[in-house]
Amino acid sequence: RMMFACCHPALPTEGQIALILRTLCGLSIEEIAEALLSNQENINKRLYRTKDKIRTENIELDVPIGNEILDRLDDVLRVIYLLFNEGYNSSSNDLVVKKDICDEALRLAHLLINHSVTNLPKCKALLALMYFQASRFEARLDDEGNIILLQHQNRNNWDKTLISNGFYFLHQSSEGNEISEYHIEAAIASYHA
Numbered sequence: 001r002m003m004f005a006c007c008h009p010a011l012p013t014e015g016q017i018a019l020i021l022r023t024l025c026g027l028s029i030e031e032i033a034e035a036l037l038s039n040q041e042n043i044n045k046r047l048y049r050t051k052d053k054i055r056t057e058n059i060e061l062d063v064p065i066g067n068e069i070l071d072r073l074d075d076v077l078r079v080i081y082l083l084f085n086e087g088y089n090s091s092s093n094d095l096v097v098k099k100d101i102c103d104e105a106l107r108l109a110h111l112l113i114n115h116s117v118t119n120l121p122k123c124k125a126l127l128a129l130m131y132f133q134a135s136r137f138e139a140r141l142d143d144e145g146n147i148i149l150l151q152h153q154n155r156n157n158w159d160k161t162l163i164s165n166g167f168y169f170l171h172q173s174s175e176g177n178e179i180s181e182y183h184i185e186a187a188i189a190s191y192h193a
Helices: 002-006 013-024 029-035 040-056 067-088 099-113 121-134 160-172 181-192
Strands: none
Touching (some): 002 013, 002 067, 013 029, 013 040, 013 067, 029 040, 029 067, 067 121, 099 121, 160 181
């Protein structure tokens, strides 16, 4: 609900996303900069301008209702996607994979598909993509914590249940006429699975 509230249309999209990743998701400025292909100085400025705009224009960050939810959904999906990516391939020096962040992104995506307004094909496609990627957690790192590239991973270590969940949600996402970037990425990931 807070993510939807922070995606207020009066705020620039990049500012919304940086604000959510920082204040609601707890990512560092460095992690946000990495996720948005920017630098820390730009992210700090973006956050300052966004917070200043909220203060000076007295923008109420209320939870939207009705079609306002759908108007903000793409930005929320992007935040969840970026959150999962940070967990899956962390920009942090101490951990390459942060499963807890990925689990949180999966939980948030499930909340979306369990809500009647946001139970949409693109939400299911994002969920499918995250399940396909999460299925490889146990095969992604060697004993020293270094990344093992896809072609060298032991596929026996891939989580078959998560792959099955990925295919289930990919199939569910095929309802309707909409194809999102999440559909395309999930379809590619399905071939690897």
